[in-house]
Amino acid sequence: MxxxxxxxxxxxxxxxxxxxxxxxxxxxxxxxxxxxxxxxxxxxxxxxxxxxxxxxxxxxxxxxxxxxxxxxxxxxxxxxxxxxxxxxxxxxxxxxxxxxxxxxxxxxxxxxxxxxxxxxxxxxxxxxxxxxxxxxxxxxxxxxxxxxxxxxxxxxxxxxPLFDEIAKFETNPFFKKENGLTDKPIVALLPGSRKQEIEGMLQLMANLTKEYADIQWVVAGVSSFDMGFYTVYGGEFNVIFDKTYDLLSVADAAVVTSGTATLETALFKVPQVVVYKTSNFSYQIAKRLVQIKYISLVNLVAQKEVVKELIQREYSLENTKKELEKVLFDNKVRDNQLMEYNGIIQTLGVxxxxxxxxxxxxxx
Structure with a gap:
């Protein structure tokens, strides 16, 4: 064949x-x-x-x-x-x-x-x-x-197929030590995998890292770009390349660009805030054509808001801080997200x- x-x-x-x-x-x-x-x-x-x-x-x-x-x-x-x-x-x-x-x-x-x-x-x-x-x-x-x-x-x-991919993943018990991470809270930053996507999302994520001293910020990098591509935005974060699943396995929360990564984050049971921003031209056209209430795969599968979506103008430093603090520090919000994740896993469980x-x- x-x-x-x-x-x-x-x-x-x-x-x-x-x-x-x-x-x-x-x-x-x-x-x-x-x-x-x-x-x-x-x-x-x-x-x-x-x-x-x-x-x-x-x-x-x-x-x-x-x-x-x-x-x-x-x-x-x-x-x-x-x-x-x-x-x-x-x-x-x-x-x-x-x-x-x-x-x-x-x-x-x-x-x-x-x-x-x-x-x-x-x-x-x-x-x-x-x-x-x-x-x-x-x-x-x-x-x-x-x-x-x-x-x-x-x-x-x-x-x-994400179930198959995650099933193959083996947890690295030394991941934190190998990457200089401590027991302080870890927030994973997933700005995307494409150049244009990362350029649109990472600056605000970098600004976010300057707001909290006691959080370890880690960007899930992709090796098709070098370190300088990520660090040009400033910010107080580490970049770990091609180890997204390892990062999610130790993260306490995540800020995730809408896409496949939102569902991966849910399957790893990491509370998250979903963000997305594109050019105003593209957004105005999409707003008139898209016929769905949500953009993240998590909410689409659940058919309701499980994770907060900050889209276009809503993706601001103030809003992101507010929603991130909820999933990090509000046990009721965290527990509710994790409970909803279980329902999503059951829905997709083939x-x-x-x-x-x-x-x-x-x-x-």
Whole structure:
């Protein structure tokens, strides 16, 4: 079997890698090629384009880079034709991958979409696109199955792959000592994994660290950026690279940029404040298009406010201090978040998502 896989960001690379490991078990002669990162490469995928080159966020940022994006699409189409896979597997990254799905289906390729585009948040037209051009949709949240099936889409709920990833994690009992951390409270700062994202979020986080003397502030860094990229913002924090799960395993609370990390933080049972800010142009467009009440995965899964979301203007130093102090020092607030986390874990509690997804692809 031959698979071409396209993942456009860090979390997609991780989940695609676990899926590819399961697909490789199915056949000794499996061939895998695609776009992704180091984890997919370690799983046996020949990487033709690294996801870091694809990290465009927000409407304005996409518009500015349209020529580059169309160039990437043209390149991907040529590579897929040259490889001639049995199945094209698209992982998240909807703006790019849905265009690729439409083209690939018209070329006669079987198309699988893993980790569904958030059509339930944006617009139903995306669901119509999926119905026309995707043979199999593999979703990771229970509520997505009913939504997409309304549109006649061949949909399977396979479980959430974060469970698989966290299940593999082994706690390092020496992590605090190795990184110079003491028994004082630890607050994890998760500004994101993409350059534009970090640049928009980290300055306020850095300012926050100057407000408290008895807290250890630790930024979850990613090694695609050097130390200077983080320390230019000032602040009283350490940066620990590529050890987010280790950091969450010892953190007392966290300030987290909205995205996959909010759910990871919940699964590690760390009380958190969710924050997000983008360009005003992108925000004004999104505000008119987004049809959901919450942006964090934690609240979306719970279908209610479990964690406080500070978005755009609400993401201020004063508001962040106020909400962080609640999850750090107010036992009632902390305990309520942790109790709600347990409910989320039960809701998502299907294990072996990667194995389940691989089995569904093989059936196809």
């Amino acid at each position: 031959k698979y071409f896989i396209v993942a456009g960001e860090k979390s997609g690379d991780m989940h695609a890698a676990n899926l590819c490991l399961e697909l490789a078990k199915s056949s000794p002669n499996v061939e895998m090629m695609g776009w992704g990162g180091e984890k997919m490469e370690a799983a046996g995928v020949k990487i033709l384009k690294n996801y870091r080159e694809l990290a465009f966020m927000g409407f304005w940022e996409v518009i500015k880079n349209l020529a580059t994006i169309f160039g990437f699409l043209k390149l991907a189409k040529k590579q897929i034709l040259d490889f001639n896979p049995d199945v094209l597997i698209l992982v998240d990254y909807a703006g790019f991958n849905l265009k690729l799905a439409k083209w690939a289906k018209n070329q006669g390729f079987k198309v699988v979409y893993y980790i569904a585009p958030k059509a339930w948040a944006w617009r139903a037209s995306r669901a119509e696109t999926i119905r026309k051009y995707v043979d199999l949709l593999l979703v990771i949240f229970p509520f997505e199955k009913a939504f997409f099936e309304k549109y006649g889409i061949n949909t399977r709920f396979v479980g959430n 294990v072996k998502a990667s194995e389940n997804a691989a089995l569904e692809i093989l059936k196809l």
